[in-house]
Structure formats: structure tokens, C-alpha cells
Amino acid sequence: MGMMQEFREFAVKGNVIDLAVGVIIGGAFGKIVGSLVDDVIMPVVGSIVGSLDFSNLYLPLGKIPEGTAPTLAAMKAAGVPTLAYGSFISVAINFLILAFIIFIMVKQINRLKRAEVSAPAAPAAPSEDVLLLREIRDSLKK
Template structure:
């Protein structure tokens, strides 16, 4: 049996098609969960904890070059090491919601 024929038989069995559909639906579902967390849950959590924007919470771990803005994006572009714990909080909440749903 040739490799091409074996692959065609394997692909037609259905498992590969089911897996592909599952991956596509999973990717789309991940985007929905990201939106729910970023657009619905995190603003409410931020309101409860003093209107914080969690994505901009960070601690600077190195020296800041003169003239560099003290924003997370500017510091990252300047190569300054930062401990971006706010982004971690957002990703952790996203994971918890996804794990709860599954």
C-alpha cells in the first residue's frame, strides 16, 4: 500500500475531520471567551477594585532610559524589563472562565 493511499484512508475515516472541526470551533470559542473576559468581566472587576485597568499594571525591574514614557508599551519597546502582572491577572481570569465552562 502506498503512503498516499494510506493517508487518504486515514483522513476519510472521520476522526481527522472531527478533529479539524473541533480545532476550528475551539479557536472561535477562545475568541468569544477572550471578549467576555476583556469586555464584560474585567471592567466590572476593575470597577469593584477602584476602576483599575489591569492590562497597565506593571512593576519596572530596570532603569528607564531618559525620555521614555512610563507606559507598558513604551517601556517594552525601549527594552526595559517589566513585571507585567496586570496582563497575567487578565489571562488567569480568562483561563479560569474557560476551565469552568469546559
């Protein structure tokens, strides 16, 4: 069997296609959650904490040139090394939300799988031949 034939069989298996669909949907879902965190959750958290813009929280690690505005973008433009911990907080919240949603999804899928497995099929009724053979056996025992 040629390598192209083996690759084609591998590529068209259901698992590979399912994985590709999962990666595409996961990427789109990641963008949705990123927007939720950046545009909805972080402004609310910032207003509760005191009008903080988490994306602008940083710690300069070098000397700040005079006349530089105290924003993260200005520090980066001036070449000042910074520790942008506000961005890290946003990404960490993004991760926690994604992890929680995936946990809920996997939990529900497992629950549905258990429901399918836990309902065993009723045994099939014996055929007429088996019933007739049992009657014959019982009559011979007498």
C-alpha cells in the same frame, strides 16, 4: 497499499474530521471568551477594585529612563524590561472561564451518554419456532 492511500484513509476517518472541527470551533470560541474577559469582565473587576486597568499593571525590572510615561507600552517602547502581571491576570481569568465552560460541556455530554447506556433495550420476544419447541419440550416432560 501505498502511503498516499493509507494517508487518505486516515484523513477521512470520522475522528480526524471531528478533531479538525473541534480545533476550528475551539479557536473561535477562544476569541469569544477572550473578548468577554478583556471587554466585559476585566473592566467590571477593575471598577470594583478601584478603576484599575489590568492590562497596564506591570513591575519595571530595570532602570526607567527620565521622561518615560508610566505605562506598560511606554516602558516596552523605551526597552525597559517589565513583569506584566496584569496581562497574566487577564489570561488566567480567560483560562479559568474556558476550563469551566469545557468542564460543563463534558459533564453534559457524559450525562447524555449515561442516559443512552442506562436504558437497556427490552429483550426481543421469542419467535414462534422457539415457543413451539418449548411447548413440545414441556409436553414431553409430562
